Amino acid sequence: MAIERRPLRDQIRDEVLARLRRGDFPAGQDVNEARLAADLGVSRTPLREALIALEIEGLIQSRPGKGFRFAPVSPKEYRELCPVVAALEALALESSDPEYLARTAPKLLTMATEFDVSVASQAEIEQRDDEWHDLLLGGCRNERLMDLLTTVKASLRRYVHVVIDDETEISRSAGEHKLIAERLISGDLAGAVEALKANWTSGTERVLEKLTRES
Amino acid sequence: MAIERRPLRDQIRDEVLARLRRGDFPAGQDVNEARLAADLGVSRTPLREALIALEIEGLIQSRPGKGFRFAPVSPKEYRELCPVVAALEALALESSDPEYLARTAPKLLTMATEFDVSVASQAEIEQRDDEWHDLLLGGCRNERLMDLLTTVKASLRRYVHVVIDDETEISRSAGEHKLIAERLISGDLAGAVEALKANWTSGTERVLEKLTRES
DNA sequence: GTTCAATATTTTGTATTCAGAATCCAAGCG
DNA sequence: CGCTTGGATTCTGAATACAAAATATTGAAC
Structure with a gap:
């Protein structure tokens, strides 16, 4: 059996993507890091890493001091x-x-x-x-x-x-x-x-x- | 005067990009997070965030357990x-x-x-x-x-x-x-x-x- | 002198902690 | 009643701490 080891940030990214596709997160909604991290059973660190990756990909935005939010549609x-x-x-x-x-x-x-x-x-x-x-x-x-x-x-x-x-x-x-x-x-x-x-x-x-x- | 506040991760990303362009980091070379963070005068956390952003953009790679490296050219x-x-x-x-x-x-x-x-x-x-x-x-x-x-x-x-x-x-x-x-x-x-x-x-x-x- | 194993050191990946900023709320004032 | 203000609370951004994995080093056997 090939054991695979993937960083949490990648798994989290996939999970958030899946939820996004399912429509769990309304466009424009703020991300509450602590809550989402708890929900996923991980700490904020790898969650933030995943969010930053998604930000670069354009699915999430961040405003200084205000944290992340799911990118609004326009x-x-x-x-x-x-x-x-x-x-x-x-x-x-x-x-x-x-x-x-x-x-x-x-x-x-x-x-x-x-x-x-x-x-x-x-x-x-x-x-x-x-x-x-x-x-x-x-x-x-x-x-x-x-x-x-x-x-x-x-x-x-x-x-x-x-x-x-x-x-x-x-x-x-x-x-x-x-x-x-x-x-x-x-x-x-x-x-x-x-x-x-x-x-x-x-x-x-x-x-x-x-x-x-x-x- | 308009005061600007940018997250460290963005500033770090820009600085690494600039150094990359100057050729400071040979392609394929490993990133030593602690050393680079110390060099930039920040902690590993925002540095890693910047590296992850650069990874999504394709300039940096990461292998599980082995950390980041500047993407080799091919x-x-x-x-x-x-x-x-x-x-x-x-x-x-x-x-x-x-x-x-x-x-x-x-x-x-x-x-x-x-x-x-x-x-x-x-x-x-x-x-x-x-x-x-x-x-x-x-x-x-x-x-x-x-x-x-x-x-x-x-x-x-x-x-x-x-x-x-x-x-x-x-x-x-x-x-x-x-x-x-x-x-x-x-x-x-x-x-x-x-x-x-x-x-x-x-x-x-x-x-x-x-x-x-x-x- | 090589090779291998055991141990020490470094480095990564993740969790936790902490300071400061943003938000909320309620009391005071017009 | 609305607006402001001070303080409590929540949240973010960043630093630090820690366990586990990777790497380097030593030393012993051949």
Whole structure:
């Protein structure tokens, strides 16, 4: 058995990320270090280390003297993040192993089609979409790029609840996924990259509209 | 007088970054927390916080039980970082305020020309190149994107000493800068973006050759 | 002189402590 | 009734303490 030893700060970071994804921490809420540390069963030291890591990744903010808080969401941030993710995913797709893409494209098409018909819970939809993109970019060997993508997408994820449960958005997204897969199957990498960019761009404005309407 | 209060961890981070840029810490070297903390006149706690921030940014690594070390350089990392910076700078340029670009392009051209003729020290060349790119992208209002660029470029900076003091590399770079500026002056944004990407791509392989030859 | 084991020293990872800043609360005053 | 002010309380930011792991050192056996 391979015994793994991970620093507490890393485990705490993962746990906070998981809770964040579950929506346990409302955006903008203050972090009470003592309480959260007690809740996690650790001392404040490794918790603060984890929070600092998350701050660099953009999920948490800190103001001098006032401690940490979960980063508030804003239309501005959403508008900034989308093109970044689009550019990074486009680059990842461009630099993917062609052989991997050829092998994987049919699967991607199948998933996109299934995605279209299945009506699922919010969490499930979110997970499906993530899986699809992960599979799409699984052939990219640029580790730094993939790490960057992971962290930037973590920031974006806080906005997806707005998109989801909108019937038309979902089927639009599924259609775009199909288009990407089809172009990959036909060997049109440049076209697939364009479609992927469009996938990230197309929803942006409509989501932004919703975001501002809600607040 | 506006009194500013910054957490120690931020000040420490800046200081370590500055020393890193000065080449005080050889790549791959272990960090002795106690010694460095004493050297900086702080305790280990905020130093570790700064190191963790730098770890997330990719400049420092940590292995469980063995502490931190300054990230080693590798051809692999360089090959990974270049296209990322290229894509991000391209996006930043694309999404810049057009009016800013029109206003700034002549200055960019002047700087590129001066850059060509002036023979300067390594530090000076490095600074000039940074200033040029900063000015080029000064019209981008996407804060998240610019922050990302700053951190990714910090990782890349550890490789520039390889490029520099090569006469032909410098004049090639200056020529590319001129091309970008000229296209901006003529209003050809798409062309400028292409040239900017090329600027990041063109040197990559030659630098990599040097990198591997050196080691 | 090498190799190995036993022990001493250093260093890390985490917990605890502490000073000072921020927040809260209630009494006093307009 | 609202506004201010003084003090109690909570919380953050940083220093210190401590246990366990890693590393260095010694010394004995071959």
